[in-house]
Amino acid sequence: MNGLFCVAVHALIYLDKRSCVLSSEELAANICTNAARVRKVMARLKKGGLVETRTGVDGGYRLIAAPSEVSLAQVADALGVRIVEPAWHGGGVVDCDCMVASGMAGVMDHLFDGLEARCRAYLGTLTLAHLEEQLTCNKKEELYGI
Amino acid sequence: MNGLFCVAVHALIYLDKRSCVLSSEELAANICTNAARVRKVMARLKKGGLVETRTGVDGGYRLIAAPSEVSLAQVADALGVRIVEPAWHGGGVVDCDCMVASGMAGVMDHLFDGLEARCRAYLGTLTLAHLEEQLTCNKKEELYGI
């Protein structure tokens, strides 16, 4: 899976918790990455309608979607990333009379599409709000040693 | 996803279609990779009880499991690979008073575990025999231009 997804989810949740405009520098510091990477991710989330941006002094990013309405599948769609990467390089022997050698690439692609679809379906059932719940639960467990 | 899985599935199906002992060289040629990689994969499948090996002259690999009884989840287990790789590097800020920064890594790990479980469940419903069916179907479609 592409790490962009992790950056995006972290950024969206942090934006929601702070509920104000945050610069790429501030987000990058919390996510432990660099500002350019954050900007690259946020630019796509903007196109996906999840955040709005403001350039210039006191600019930055602001969450415009309700966390309980944003599914993780929407985030993945906005980023245009696959959850399951095929990693299938070199199986594409087209001009080959062997059924296995010539057909495996297609079969594997189909298999990966099936995996991807099931991952998307699962991500479609989870929202940012769900993850935020988990955050606070974990924190409580930590604090009270549960 | 680890490419080892693709090599393993391809090798197992090819072994079944040929139903004889094949060397790592022969397998590598069909899979379009190198013999050392094939041997690394097959060694794990042997430990998983899916194939047997013979060293020496006329040695190689032979499928000992029934294709209709071997699920893709078994293959993944034998290889010890994850379908969904977390790709989460750098979120582990432990000594941090920010709930988001300190808690996201755990939440994301949990999310990836959920995705992995669903992928495994799907792979558990598919056998080598199912993929072989797809191979022959695709071939027919190609031959008859369906």
Next chain:
DNA sequence: CTATATTGTAACTATATCAGTTACAGTTAG
């Protein structure tokens, strides 16, 4: 017993992908 073919494994190299860094044009507020 020797020659040959093969697995199992390790070390090294090459390459591709991903993250970090730097830079800069464009934009906005004061």
Next chain:
DNA sequence: CTAACTGTAACTGATATAGTTACAATATAG
């Protein structure tokens, strides 16, 4: 006009993956 941003691109460095080579161990044939 200046300062602080985004958006984007080019370059660099790190890391993971695949290919290459090598070799000990093993099994078969003659």
